[in-house]
Amino acid sequence: xxxxNELKKVSDGIDAIIQTDDYPxxxxxxxxxxxxxxxxxxxxxxxxxxxxxxxxxxxxxxxxMAYYAAAAAEIYHNWTLVHDDIIDNDDLxxxxxxxxxxxxxxxxETFSLDTSGSKKFGVDFALLAGDLQQSWALTLLLKxxxxxVSPDVTLSLCRDLAETVSRELISGEAIDVEMSxxxxxxxTPEEVKEMIYLKTGALLTxxxxxxxxxxxxxxxxxxxxxxxxxxxxxxxxxAFQLKDDWLGIFSDTxxxxxxxxxxxxxxxxxxxxxMALEKLESAERELLSSYLGREKISVEDMEIIKNLVxxxxxxxxxxxxxxxxxQQAENCLSDFPDSNYKKLLLELSRYLVIRKN
Amino acid sequence: xxxxNELKKVSDGIDAIIQTDDYPxxxxxxxxxxxxxxxxxxxxxxxxxxxxxxxxxxxxxxxxMAYYAAAAAEIYHNWTLVHDDIIDNDDLxxxxxxxxxxxxxxxxETFSLDTSGSKKFGVDFALLAGDLQQSWALTLLLKxxxxxVSPDVTLSLCRDLAETVSRELISGEAIDVEMSxxxxxxxTPEEVKEMIYLKTGALLTxxxxxxxxxxxxxxxxxxxxxxxxxxxxxxxxxAFQLKDDWLGIFSDTxxxxxxxxxxxxxxxxxxxxxMALEKLESAERELLSSYLGREKISVEDMEIIKNLVxxxxxxxxxxxxxxxxxQQAENCLSDFPDSNYKKLLLELSRYLVIRKN
Numbered sequence: 097x098x099x100x101n102e103l104k105k106v107s108d109g110i111d112a113i114i115q116t117d118d119y120p121x122x123x124x125x126x127x128x129x130x131x132x133x134x135x136x137x138x139x140x141x142x143x144x145x146x147x148x149x150x151x152x153x154x155x156x157x158x159x160x161m162a163y164y165a166a167a168a169a170e171i172y173h174n175w176t177l178v179h180d181d182i183i184d185n186d187d188l189x190x191x192x193x194x195x196x197x198x199x200x201x202x203x204x205e206t207f208s209l210d211t212s213g214s215k216k217f218g219v220d221f222a223l224l225a226g227d228l229q230q231s232w233a234l235t236l237l238l239k240x241x242x243x244x245v246s247p248d249v250t251l252s253l254c255r256d257l258a259e260t261v262s263r264e265l266i267s268g269e270a271i272d273v274e275m276s277x278x279x280x281x282x283x284t285p286e287e288v289k290e291m292i293y294l295k296t297g298a299l300l301t302x303x304x305x306x307x308x309x310x311x312x313x314x315x316x317x318x319x320x321x322x323x324x325x326x327x328x329x330x331x332x333x334x335a336f337q338l339k340d341d342w343l344g345i346f347s348d349t350x351x352x353x354x355x356x357x358x359x360x361x362x363x364x365x366x367x368x369x370x371m372a373l374e375k376l377e378s379a380e381r382e383l384l385s386s387y388l389g390r391e392k393i394s395v396e397d398m399e400i401i402k403n404l405v406x407x408x409x410x411x412x413x414x415x416x417x418x419x420x421x422x423q424q425a426e427n428c429l430s431d432f433p434d435s436n437y438k439k440l441l442l443e444l445s446r447y448l449v450i451r452k453n
Numbered sequence: 454x455x456x457x458n459e460l461k462k463v464s465d466g467i468d469a470i471i472q473t474d475d476y477p478x479x480x481x482x483x484x485x486x487x488x489x490x491x492x493x494x495x496x497x498x499x500x501x502x503x504x505x506x507x508x509x510x511x512x513x514x515x516x517x518m519a520y521y522a523a524a525a526a527e528i529y530h531n532w533t534l535v536h537d538d539i540i541d542n543d544d545l546x547x548x549x550x551x552x553x554x555x556x557x558x559x560x561x562e563t564f565s566l567d568t569s570g571s572k573k574f575g576v577d578f579a580l581l582a583g584d585l586q587q588s589w590a591l592t593l594l595l596k597x598x599x600x601x602v603s604p605d606v607t608l609s610l611c612r613d614l615a616e617t618v619s620r621e622l623i624s625g626e627a628i629d630v631e632m633s634x635x636x637x638x639x640x641t642p643e644e645v646k647e648m649i650y651l652k653t654g655a656l657l658t659x660x661x662x663x664x665x666x667x668x669x670x671x672x673x674x675x676x677x678x679x680x681x682x683x684x685x686x687x688x689x690x691x692a693f694q695l696k697d698d699w700l701g702i703f704s705d706t707x708x709x710x711x712x713x714x715x716x717x718x719x720x721x722x723x724x725x726x727x728m729a730l731e732k733l734e735s736a737e738r739e740l741l742s743s744y745l746g747r748e749k750i751s752v753e754d755m756e757i758i759k760n761l762v763x764x765x766x767x768x769x770x771x772x773x774x775x776x777x778x779x780q781q782a783e784n785c786l787s788d789f790p791d792s793n794y795k796k797l798l799l800e801l802s803r804y805l806v807i808r809k810n
Contacts, residue, residue, distance in 0.1 A: 122620055128627045179584065184576045189679045217634065220540045223580060224627050227536065231619030238612050247604035254611060255595050262477055262588030270485045270581050277564040277574065345808055 100444040106166070107142045113167040117158045119232045127202055131195050131225035132232065135174040145171040145304035146444060151325055157311025158252055161243045165306040168237035171259065175229035175451055182219055182226075183273060196222035198448055233364055234258060246308055251304050251316030261302045268294025275365050280373065280388065283365040289334065292367075297333030298416060318364060323431075327389035328441070329427035333423035335449050339415055341366035345398075345405060347453060357393035360401060363405060367417075371410035424451045457798040465522070470524040476589045484559055488552050488582035488748035489589065492531040501526040503801060508670055508682055510794035514668025518600045522610060522663040525594035529614065530588030530656060533622060539576055539583075540630060553579035591615060595691055598738055602667055612664050618659045620783035625651025632722050637730060637745065640722040646691065649724075653697075654690030661686045678789075685785035685798070689763040692778035693805050695771055698723035702755075702762060704810060714750035717758060729808055745801030779806045 114136045123129040152162040155180055172278060179195040180186070188194060193201065200218030203209050209217065235346035240250045271291045275283050304325035310316060316322070346366065359366060367389075373381050383437040385405045387397060406413050425445050471493045471572060480486040490560030502523035509519040537543070538551040545551060550558065562564050567572065594614060597607045628648045632640050660675070661682040701716040702725065717721060724747075730738050740760045762763065762768050782802050787797055 116669060119616065119620065122624075124624045124630050125628055126633075130623065150485065156528050159494075171809060179580060181636070182580065203634070217630075220630055221627060223539065224630075227584075228623050230584065232575065233622075234591060235612065235619075236616035238615065241608065247608055251595060251598065251604055251607060258588045258591035258595065259476065262585065263476065264593075266581050266585050266588075267479075267481045267485065270578060271482055273574075273577055273581075274482050277560070277566070376801065412526045 099440060102440055103142060103444075104312040106141055106146045107301070108144055109149075109163055110145045110167050110170055110250070111137075111139065113163060113236070114171075117167075117232075118119060119234065120236055123228060127199065128221055128225060128228070129198055129257050131178075131221060132228050134195055134198060134225075135177055135189065136229075137172055137303055138192060140190060142170060143444070143448070144173055144299065147300060147329070148307040150440050150444070151304045151307030152228075152311045154325075154432055154435060154441065155308055155311035155321060161240070161245055162307055163239045164243055164312045165245075165310060166303075168233045168257065169299065169303050169306065171229050171236060172233035172261070175226040175233065176269070176299075178222055178226035178229065180269060182222055183269070184358065186358060194222075195225055199225075201452050207286055209244045217446075230262075241325050242300065242358070246313060248315050249309050249313060252309060256305060261298050263300035264294045268292075268296075268298065272364070278365075279356075280370065280385070281366050285367050285370050287316050288365060288370060289365045292334050293330060296337045297330040300333040300336075301326050301330040311411050312321045324428050324431060328445075329429065331421045331425035332448060335418045335425065335445075338367065338418050338421070339449055341368045342411070342414055343416075343451075343453065346402060346411070357398055359403075360387050360393055361390060363389040367413045368405065368410055371413060372405045372408040375408040375410060376404065380407070384408075422423050422446070456797060456804055458758065459797055460499060460801075463503045464496055466506075466520055467499055467524050467527055468494075468496065468500045470520060470593070471528075473539055474524075474589075474593065476592055480585060484556065485578060485582060488556055488578060489585050491552055491555060491582075492534055492546065493528055493586075497551060499527060499548060500801070500805070501530055501656065501660045503797075504657060504686065505664040507794045507797050507801070508664030509668045510664075511789055511792060511798065512665055512668035514664065515601075518597070518602055518665055519667045520603075521597045521600055521705075521707065525614065526656065526660050528586050528593060529590035529618070530537045532590065533626070533656075535579055535583035537626060539579055542624070542716065543715060547809045551579075552582055554601040556582075564587060565630065565790070572645055574615060579749055580706075585737050586608035587619075597667070603670060605672050605793065605804040606666050606670060613659050613662060618655050621651045625649075625653075625655065629721070633720050635722075636719070637722050637742070638725065640727060641726050642724050645722060645724045645727060649691050649694040650687060653694045657686040657690040657693075659685050676723075681785050681788060685782050685802075686721060688778045689781035689802050689805060692775045692782065693780070694722065695775050696806055696808065698725045699768070699775075700808075703759060703768070714758075717744050717750055718747060720746040725767055725771050728770060729765040731760045732762060732765040737764070741765075741767065749759060750764075775806050779803070 120129050120132050123132055148169055149159045150161050152159045152275040177189060178195045180194050181189055181424045186194050187197050196218040196367060199221040203215035203217035234254065234257065237253055238250065239249060240253065266293050272295060275287065275291070303418065305322055308322045308325050341359065344356065347356055373384060382403065387393060387401055422445060425443060429438060429441060477486050477489050480489055504699065505519050505523040505526055506516045509516045534546060535552045538546055539553050543551050546552050554577040554579040557571045560574035562570035570660060591611065594610055595607065597610065625648050629652060632644065662679055665679045666672065666684050681742065698795060701713065704713055730741060733741060741758065744758055744793060779802060783799060786798060
């Protein structure tokens with residue numbers, strides 16, 4: 097399939113930067129350096145770099161100039177994962193121990209610490225590893241000038257990342273955390289949708305804008321092509337997150353690479369769950385509600401939860417919303433002339449909403 | 454005293470930026486925004502902004518152009534404090550509850566959480582508040598172009614902060630944390646001195662370089678004046694930290710604004726403590742050693758610790774080292790023509806080594 101071949105090429109290019117960039121080499125101590133490299137070296141979909149490069153290509157830019165921005169988007173994404181995994185107590189990431197768990201295991205062995213001591217070390221070092229990744233991302237973006245991106249465009253990209261994305265994405269994460277402490281009845285679906293845009297859409301929007309600004313050699317956010325691409329990214333971001341919430345209940349752990357049911361355990365108010373609770377009759381609503389915040393969710397529990405969410409009609413509505421958002425995303429690309437890059441962006445958006453993990 | 458009048462002016466200028474900058478206003482939820490503003494609004498010495506502005510003035514620069522860089526240095530310093538306070542379990546900062554404790558208290562009241570639940574909320578939100586401050590610092594620095602700093606110099610300052618300072622400072626913090634888990638006999642004073650430069654000197658070096666680069670309109674790190682000023686900052690940084698370690702044992706909590714003895718409780722290997730342990734005879738060494746890592750240190754314990762450190766000769770040597778470093782810092786300024794700014798920099802460095810908190 098064309099898409100996966102091209103994603104592999106993107107991934108190879110980003111790997112090359114990650115493996116040769118001198119930022120991590122000067123980090124000490126060694127286990128902190130390794131923690132900084134852990135997620136970036138264990139690649140996910142490289143979706144964000146692909147968006148940067150392909151949007152640059154879509155507008156006839158030289159995609160070689162956009163590689164540092166693409167790598168920056170990937171590393172930036174990774175720091176948010178490292179800190180989110182601490183906050184969410186997630187032990188797995190892409191099928192492997194998450195950063196703070198890796199570091200916890202290291203500390204338990206090296207310093208013969210008990211569980212609480214090694215956990216503290218793991219969280220502290222993961223916190224610092226994420227901090228470093230945030231700075232590494234900015235550093236990579238600043239290196240864009242070395243690939244011929246003008247100082248003004250580079251400064252504009254840095255403002256987009258440090259100012260807009262950071263504020264939106266971190267606010268989104270905080271709203272997400274805060275909502276899980278509120279009674280689920282006090283959370284509105286509108287708040288959740290806003291949170292989803294902030295948490296996922298903001299960085300995707302940066303990616304398409306970065307590719308476009310480099311191609312057009314402009315720092316102008318009001319350019320109509322940049323606006324169209326931003327619309328594409330934000331629809332895609334929300335669709336992506338709705339699909340993620342769906343996978344968090346309806347996928348299998350071995351496919352997903354993280355624990356299914358962790359959203360339930362963390363009592364996260366997803367739109368899927370809010371809708372299900374709203375639509376179920378009182379007894380079933382109470383049953384579904386009773387799983388939220390539990391420490392353990394068994395395979396049998398998950399079956400009951402799936403059935404309830406399905407029966408409520410919330411699954412169907414969510415899948416329809418994903419379809420509509422996907423259509424909206426595609427429509428944003430309709431005015432751009434046909435090209436291989438356009439085809440790739442369309443294939444990518446289709447893949448993101450039909451994916452199984 | 455001239456110094457304090459001028460520091461007050463710097464502080465007022467930085468306050469004005471912090472209070473009017475639109476970065477925090479768009480952060481949600483509200484308690485995250487307030488957490489981001491907490492340390493910056495409860496000013497410390499504003500030492501870093503003063504270094505930026507006065508080094509700019511020393512080289513006949515227009516200090517108005519350096520205000521964003523000065524504010525950036527202050528906000529950058531604050532995010533490291535917020536994350537350090539989490540790592541060090543420090544409950545107090547400048548005499549007030551630290552950010553994660555403030556947020557813990559908020560969560561306990563708002564969501565009726567137990568101690569462990571509210572503590573988790575406090576740490577998670579403080580983590581995100583520090584993340585936002587890191588990005589806010591970069592954003593302020595990027596705004597330097599609005600005050601007439603050239604794109605090339607602005608890009609160079611951003612590289613200095615995101616690449617050099619972040620890597621050095623965070624590595625320094627990690628080495629500090631890691632050393633506290635090692636047996637204190639396995640830590641060498643050289644490692645500690647290297648750690649001190651990274652943790653304190655790196656950001657001070659950025660400050661003087663930023664002021665100088667703006668004044669000279671250059672991105673050239675090899676300029677001889679920038680090198681001299683970097684020498685000034687690094688000597689001062691180490692002296693400052695040695696004094697901090699001294700205050701951590703010999704000051705009083707009410708003067709210091711944080712708990713005296715917290716370094717002892719955290720078993721932090723300061724050069725002061727390493728030297729004392731090295732120089733004491735076996736029985737006294739064991740006695741001093743026995744306090745490291747204790748959960749509580751009473752006023753009487755502190756008196757015993759003070760006497761042992763004093764008796765070992767380590768206090769005297771440390772105070773002499775501070776004096777020598779102070780002299781080295783002053784010598785770095787000797788080639789610059791006399792001016793009010795030079796006088797202020799000399800007064801500031803003198804103040805930093807004689808301060809009581």
